[in-house]
Amino acid sequence: MAEARVEDAQGRPLSGCPAEKARQMLADGRASLVSDDPLTIRLSYAVDIPERQPEPASPLAGERLLLHICCGPCATWTIQHLTQLGALVTGFWFNPNIHPFSEHERRRETLAAFAQQQGLPMVWEPSYEMPAFLQVVADAPQQGQRCHPCYRMRLQRTAQRAAELGYSYLCSTLLISPHQDLDIIRDEGHAAAEKHGVRFYDENLRRGFAEHHRLAKEHGLYQQRYCGCIYSEWESLSKDAATRSRA
Ligand code: SF4
Structure with missing residues (x-):
């Protein structure tokens, strides 16, 4: 027509x-x-055309940001998103919660290969620190309670390294997962940032969760079946065992 x-x-x-x-x-x-x-x-008559609103400026434009990364799959969409916001992103690995050590290494190596492929600079915390992790969750190992000290431990270290290495922001891929407690992560992120004199980039990243599965698959990344700690492994595998025994 x-x-x-x-x-x-x-x-x-x-x-x-x-x-x-x-x-x-x-x-x-x-x-x-x-x-x-x-x-x-x-x-012959006037039409009211709304003025185009300028895009709000990103607070991350040109800022150096240290991103705590819990695993390769969660890094995919998050890195893409933060980079689009103009942040100069460096990944940071510190996950002493992951059990057993072989699983820790599998997730770390998956991320290392992905970071190399993407040209993402990384800071690797050299030690595993599993004994210290078990101590911080020992008083509250129940589901729903242990995650708080687990977030705190990882975010505090990220903020500390961010300050030492001259980053202005820290953030965490934990913000993408609907399985994590967003409010506690935010509280701990801000507290860690304040303590170390940096800023916490606080955004609910869960809208990227579905896409992160697709990207992880596209890049052939290993996708784990439990959150990380020995408790979460036990809960996940015992659920699987119960399902199998009912089948
Ligand atoms: S379930 Fe996940 S977030 Fe919670 S304590 Fe275990 S590893 Fe940490």
Whole structure:
């Protein structure tokens, strides 16, 4: 169907309309002819066109950000998103919660390969620190309680390294997961940032969760079946065992 160009009474371009409708408007006196070829009409009445709002400036534009990364899959969408916001992202690995050590190494190596492929600079905390982790969760190993000290331990270390290495922001891939407690992560992130004199980039990243699965698959990344600690492994595997025994 032929399209006509349409202008408002001040000559500003509007969306086009079918040529037949434009001719009808000319016949009704609701528009005047600007040109026959291409058919262009000018409306005889004013149209309220909202002014285009400028995009809000990103607070991360040009900022150096140290991103705590819990695993390769959670890094995929998060890195993409923070980079699009203009942050200069470096990944940071410190996850002494992951049990057993072979699983820790598998997740670390998955991330190392992905970071290399993406050209993502990384800071690797050299020690595993599993004994210290078990101590911080020993008083509250129950599901729903142990995660708080687990977040605190990892975010405090990230903030400390961010300050030492001259980063202005820290953030964590934990913010992408609906399985984690967003409010506690935010509280701990801000507390850690304040203690070490840096800023915590606080955004609910869960809208990237579905896409992160797709990206992880696309990049062939190993995707774990439990959160990380020995308790979460036990809970996940015992659920699987119960399902198998019912089958
Ligand atoms: S379930 Fe996950 S977040 Fe919670 S304590 Fe275990 S490893 Fe940490």
